């Protein structure tokens with residue numbers, strides 16, 4: 001009897017072990033298949049580090065960018081100036097990026113406006129927009145488009161100053177329905193290139209949450225911007241507007257449900273996924289085990305043609321990041337894409353970016 005029980009136990013243990021091995025190998029197989037199917041990723045939102053000891057060698061930064069792209073499975077990177085005030089020292093604009101397209105065989109693509117148009121918008125009150133201001137702004141934007149920009153960006157509607165980005169990281173705010181933003185949407189539609197916008201979302205006026213991530217330069221009360229953002233979106237439906245940084249939101253307001261509502265109401269709204277951090281709250285897409293949360297996977301699956309990748313990486317020469325997302329975090333994109341159905345992964349990795357930014361092949 002004892003032997004029979006032991007035998008039975010052993011048999012059960014064997015079955016369990018076999019099942020366990022089967023599960024593991026199925027998982028491995030599934031992971032390997034998904035991995036193989038993760039196509040070359042297009043990063044639609046990268047930057048060049050400006051300032052600091054490693055922040056003046058533009059060519060060196062681009063060489064390092066291509067090396068990082070090879071390491072982490074990126075086929076192309078769109079490099080744009082971050083949203084800066086007019087006259088910021090060391091601001092690389094389109095002029096600096098022009099050679100990059102040629103020199104890097106289409107792997108680095110330039111966007112422009114963050115170092116120029118953004119400053120004009122930030123420093124011009126909506127009621128100070130005269131015909132002359134509009135004319136000068138249009139000329140500036142048209143020059144960027146003519147120089148081969150694949151996107152206007154990065155333009156800030158609301159940009160919180162973050163401790164992790166250093167004390168110079170600016171606080172920027174402008175009404176999303178500013179007449180120059182409306183004009184820029186019109187020019188983007190005319191030129192058939194998208195807009196890349198940074199907007200920390202404030203659905204209704206709110207106090208700045210007390211978190212150590214914020215620099216003291218941020219105001220204590222944040223003004224609502226969601227309704228005006230929708231007015232900008234509705235102003236010209238032919239303007240493709242890419243709202244950067246879905247998936248990691250320092251303010252904690254950009255939850256999947258609100259994004260779902262905005263995507264439903266606004267067919268010209270797109271979003272780029274920044275997956276540099278993992279955390280339990282719903283405004284972060286990856287959980288602490290780097291699993292794409294079900295509510296995020298559902299959002300991506302329901303709007304499969306509206307999401308692209310945008311790392312927000314600040315490229316500097318040599319290894320490692322000077323500020324912003326780490327080099328290790330670049331691996332999160334392959335990891336996340338490998339958890340999506342292959343068709344969705346292909347769309348988010350590159351298909352949507354090729355269409356939205358008209359990149360061709």
Ligand SMILES: [Zn+2]
Nearest residue numbers: 045082154312
């Ligand atoms: Zn950025």
